[in-house]
Amino acid sequence: MRDLKIPDQRHPEKAHRPDNAQPKKPDWIRVKAPSGAGYKETRNILRENKLVTVCEEASCPNVGECWNQGHATMMIMGEICTRGCTFCNIATGKPEALDAFEPGRVAHAVETLGLNHVVITSVDRDDLKDGGAEHIAQTIRAVRHRAPETTIEVLTPDFLKCDVSAVEAVVEARPDVFNHNLETVPGLYPTVRPGARYFHSLRLLQQVKEMDASIFTKSGIMVGLGEEKQGVQQVMDDMRAADVDFLTIGQYLQPTPKHHRVARFVDPEEFKSYEKAAWGKGFLMVSATPLTRSSYHAGDDFAQLRAAREAKLG
Numbered sequence: 001m002r003d004l005k006i007p008d009q010r011h012p013e014k015a016h017r018p019d020n021a022q023p024k025k026p027d028w029i030r031v032k033a034p035s036g037a038g039y040k041e042t043r044n045i046l047r048e049n050k051l052v053t054v055c056e057e058a059s060c061p062n063v064g065e066c067w068n069q070g071h072a073t074m075m076i077m078g079e080i081c082t083r084g085c086t087f088c089n090i091a092t093g094k095p096e097a098l099d100a101f102e103p104g105r106v107a108h109a110v111e112t113l114g115l116n117h118v119v120i121t122s123v124d125r126d127d128l129k130d131g132g133a134e135h136i137a138q139t140i141r142a143v144r145h146r147a148p149e150t151t152i153e154v155l156t157p158d159f160l161k162c163d164v165s166a167v168e169a170v171v172e173a174r175p176d177v178f179n180h181n182l183e184t185v186p187g188l189y190p191t192v193r194p195g196a197r198y199f200h201s202l203r204l205l206q207q208v209k210e211m212d213a214s215i216f217t218k219s220g221i222m223v224g225l226g227e228e229k230q231g232v233q234q235v236m237d238d239m240r241a242a243d244v245d246f247l248t249i250g251q252y253l254q255p256t257p258k259h260h261r262v263a264r265f266v267d268p269e270e271f272k273s274y275e276k277a278a279w280g281k282g283f284l285m286v287s288a289t290p291l292t293r294s295s296y297h298a299g300d301d302f303a304q305l306r307a308a309r310e311a312k313l314g
Contacts, residue, residue: 002093004079004080004091007256007258010089010091010092011084011091011092011256011258012092012093013084013092014084014086014092014256014258014259015258017258019257019258020254020257020258020259020260020261021257021261022254022257022261022262023262023265025253025265026265026267028267028268028290029251029253029265029290029291050105073119073120073121073155073294073295073298074106074109074110074118074119074120074121075090075121075122075123076102076103076106076120076121076122076132076135076136076139077095077098077102077122077123077125077132077135077136078095078096078098078099078123078125079091079123080092080093080094080095080096080123081093081095081123081124082094082095082123082124082125082126082127082195083124083126083195083196084194084195085183085192085193085194085195085196086191086192086193086194086259086260087183087184087192087193087222087225087252087254087259087260088255088259089255089256089259090123094127095123095125095127098128098132098135102135102139103135103138103139103141103142103143104142106120106139106142106143107139107142107143107145107146107147108146110143110146110147110150111146111147115147115150115299116149116150116151116299117150117151117152117153117298117299117302118143118147118150118151118152118153119153119154119155119179119294119295119298120136120139120140120143120152120153120154120155121154121155121156121294121295122135122136122155122156122157123157124157124158124195125157126160126161126195129162130159130162130163130165130166130169131157131159131160131161131162131166132157133156133159133162133165133166133167133169133170134169136154136156136169136170136173137169137170137172137173138173140152140154140170140173140174140175141173151176151177151299151302152175152176152177153175153176153177153179153218153295153298153302154170154175154177154178154179155179155180155181155294155295156170156178156179156180157180158180158196158197158200158201158204159204160195160196160197160200164207167204167207167208167211168211171208171211171212171215174212174215175215176215176216176302177215177216177217177218177246177302177305178205178208178215178216178217178218179217179218179219179220179246179294180201180204180205180217180218180219181201181219181220181221181248181294182198182201182202182219182220182221182235182238182239183196183220183221183222184221184222184225184227185221185227185228185231185232185234185235186198186199186231186235187227187231188225188226188227191260192225192260201219202238202239202242203242205217205219205239205242205243205244206242206243209242209243216245216246216284216302216305216306216309217242217243217244217245217246218244218245218246218247218248218285218294219239219244219246219247219248220247220248220249220250220292220293220294221235221248221249222249222250222251222252223249223250223251223252223266223270223271223274224251224252224262224263224264224265224266225252225260225262225263226263229270232249232274233277236274236277236278236281236283237281239283240281240282240283244283245283245284245285245305245309246283246284246285246286246287246301246305247278247283247285247286247287247288248286248287248288248292248293248294249271249274249275249278249287249288249289249292250288250289250290250291250292250293251265251266251290251291251292265290266290268289268290271288271289271290271292272288274288275287275288284305284308284309284312285301285304285305285308287301
């Protein structure tokens with residue numbers, strides 16, 4: 001029986017990779033260990049509904065803060081991904097069959113937590129013909145039914161091996177925000193995101209806008225993987241060309257010695273320069289800090305995003 005708590009079983013594709021030394025974290029990247037009544041209550045609700053969160057699976061540094069506020073990012077379609085990205089701490093392998101009752105459990109948890117905004121993400125499911133698109137759509141519809149006032153953000157796979165109808169299925173379910181992360185600059189894809197294609201992911205975001213311009217689009221990258229500043233600027237330009245509304249930039253943190261190395265810790269001033277540049281390029285919303293993650297402060301950011309569009313439209 002596979003035990004996902006054991007590193008070699010969690011990441012069999014990384015087991016024989018050489019160790020990468022993990023540099024000491026600077027003060028600006030340190031966070032407190034998760035604790036508090038709110039954290040425990042959120043954890044209990046998630047456990048009762050047998051839900052997986054990317055907060056835990058991806059070892060997010062903000063889990064304590066977010067769960068204390070009753071916020072959690074639901075990860076659907078199982079806890080095993082068909083991809084083996086070198087930066088990611090989610091388990092890799094052959095996933096189990098989809099759980100038909102999962103959309104209902106997610107909706108129940110959203111209602112119980114009283115969320116104003118929910119982020120729903122998933123593992124990659126290259127084993128499914130539609131990449132899990134219909135399951136994502138069903139989850140959106142279930143949340144709409146149980147919590148009609150909650151705004152919904154989906155962080156989707158790239159649907160690389162799927163027909164365009166997969167993207168259409170998610171768009172037709174009308175999430176408020178469609179998020180798909182580019183993760184890094186194109187030159188690092190072979191070593192960081194080997195199962196993906198940069199321009200396919202970019203085109204996916206563009207297709208969403210072409211299908212329904214009212215849906216906000218969002219994407220993010222990590223820095224500290226070995227990219228150059230010029231490359232980050234180019235990714236911003238590519239996103240704007242695809243009409244992406246919301247950009248997130250955060251520091252890459254190495255989950256284990258077997259994962260991609262941290263090339264450097266980017267200081268807060270450089271993040272401020274990226275933020276300033278992004279606003280200048282026309283994004284409606286930008287979050288660029290060392291601890292920024294796709295779903296960090298997502299509810300507050302969505303409110304600002306919507307206000308920015310309203311102001312732009314007069």
